[in-house]
Amino acid sequence: MLKAIFYILVFPGFLFLFMFGFIAEYVDRKLCARFQNRIGPPWFQPVADFIKLISKEKIIPQEADATIFILMPLLALAASIAPILYIPIWSEHAAFSFDGDIIVVLYLLTVTKLAYFLGGWYSRSVYSMIGAVRSLTQLFAYEVPLFLCILAPAMLADTWSLSGMVSFYNHHLGYWFCNILGFAVALVSLLGKLEKVPFDIPEAETEIVAGAFTEYSGGLLAMLRMSLNIEMVTGVSLLVAVFLPFGLKLHSPAVIVLIYLAEVFLIIAVITLLRSLFARLRLDQMINFCWKYLAPLALAQVVVNLILKGVLPR
Amino acid sequence: MHDPRDVQVPIGPQHPALKEPESFLISLHGEKITDATIKLGYNHRGIEKGCEERSYIRDLYLVERICGICSHSHSTCFVQAVEEIAGLEIPPRAKYIRTLISELERIHSHLLWLGVAGHEVGFDTLLMYTWRDREVVMDVLALISGNRVNYSMNTIGGVRRDITPKQKEEVLKATGILEERTKYYIWLAQNESTLLERLSKVGTLSRDDAERLGAVGPTARASGIAHDVRKDDPYAAYAELDFKVITANQCDVYGRTLVRLGELMESYSMVRQIMQKLPDGPISIKAPRKIPAGQAVSRYEAPRGEDFHYVRSNGTDKPDRVKVRAPTLANIQAVAKMLEGGYLADLPIVIAAIDPCFSCTDRLISLRQTDAQSKNTATWESLRLKGIEWYKSKGIDFSSLNKKLAESL
């Protein structure tokens, strides 16, 4: 019982993700600045932003539905923290695992988007309503490739549990190579889920001010930004667990955690490079791109894994 | 006409897409724009009236500050009109120095526009890189004129500062650096597919529409209309320089990008020619304080298009009427046409593609035939009386000033 509370509140739950969210945001912004030949923010910038936002006044628009307006940031924060409990970080097994927890993790990552949509829709401002609708429309484009790419390795491992999948790949380390196409497609789809350029259409600053977040201020905005950071960490952790299951044969959990942190920062660096490289796509162009290129590639990965499952020894 | 079920989205007056306040009220059907209403006037500062209260020398600095990026354009256009009324022929060295600052300003403005266009499509990296390169030309301008914007090089009768050989070297060095970087941006604009996707087929303005709506500058030249005041009606030293008028046939935002990038390359070559051909001699002639009565019209190719000044003098040292028609006022009529049928996501880049400078645009427009009973129009006199009544209602009475004015006249 005490162990469960420790898992949820300290590591790998609330406190760890909080700190890690700040560090991840700092790494992202500093790298982006260096790519653009600038100096970038100091290390304490995300913490300073958070403290500043908490100390400001919460303004709730008169026409907005106050209950949902206040509840949605909390829901988003909770939904972005919860999946980490099912992702293996320090060993083959996660804090909690059961058969079918892949679906739960993917579903919880989508609940954050639902929370943004509801928060934006019930803010009753034109900009937030347009942003909310765009957020859901974008969902139809990147969800399918992302889900297929996570399910393909699960199919090869013949299990519905993340911990089971990681222990399978840990015992057959060479099979990691079969999922490389899925890794690339999942990385691009993750850009869509995290709403980073070229897919940051729901939060297009120059078109709809701040999208679903337009009317939020003060502590609520701090929670929303925190949930964005934690969502990045959780999403990248999922990718690391599924596609980069290295070093789990070592017996000291501390070293495994260090390897995990290194892999997470590596993927964050790749995401930052990708986000500095492109212009923002338009919604119809993005949906075209996802259905023309990403979905067929994801399907190809599934087919390849199906064939390999029958061919390769277990 | 728009469906009453369409969502009305106010873009502006305050909006992150606009650098200056202007109101675009658009009707949205899903993501498509069905109607756009443009309202101007948020940046009106009374500059034309202010010019009438100040002497010509003070007016130089007021007219210069109509806009930050096209400040030399307005200043030179005004000064050319005044010199024409006074019949002054400025020395050739002054003409060349004016042309040099004019081309450097064009380089500055186009590099700034590239960055802004990148920002509007979400390509912040392009913004950072082009604005870093813009610092090079701003440092050169600070070296020559003493300020990074609002160069104040002009005086009535010529220019105020001379160019030393050391400054010549710096200018040529900067031109070399910038030419290399611009070649990289041209290559990027032709090859980066996300940029091409966002800029092509967006904000289309056919050649007939451009002529009918009176577009000027790169907006018109991207639709194939080869109008350029520097070639059609040469002023300063342009008659003696060799350059091409860049046009494009794509009629969309991508065409405007190519036109501006091409103009950057032409400007570099022009700067080199100016440095080579710079004649010796004085840089200004003495101008009288009281300009004789007369009127003149002066045209100038600002980075955004054709700038148009009208000055009327009455023999005193203050002008009688100054009228400014900035290029953005001519281009803004075309924006409503370009927005129809497009997506909401294209709105910022379409507006940014005409390179709007709303500070230049908001001036007084006079109507010839007006119905004096109409509620929406006011005459000069009625506006003045309305102002006096409004102040009286706040407790401020101007009648003592009026008496003083009546006595002094």
Added chain:
Amino acid sequence: MSKPGKMAQQLIKSLFKKPATINYPAQKSEMAEGFRGKLKFKAHLCIGCKLCMRDCPTDAIVIRKVGEKKFEAEIDIAKCISCAQCVDSCPANALDITPEFELARLDRMKLKVLFSADTDDDTKEKT
């Protein structure tokens, strides 16, 4: 659609280059020597013609007579736009413009600078 991401080479090269931003105020940027910043008034050269007052676009300079052929100048830095028209208009070369541009103060009254008639070249600012 060709492969996107053409700026990748430049971006990675920038990682190893020095940033283009100057960390002001720890590092200061040097202005060119002709830069127009703060005005300087040389009282011993002034002849009191007040042409500078006539031509100043913002009425930022005021010349006052304090004795026989002695004049003092009060310049309102808040109004001065550093156009240097007064420098050009002065027939006695009594005004000069310096490249000093860090002129912000916390008190508005400190922005009125008095160049008194007694000192020769140096400025004596009024608080």
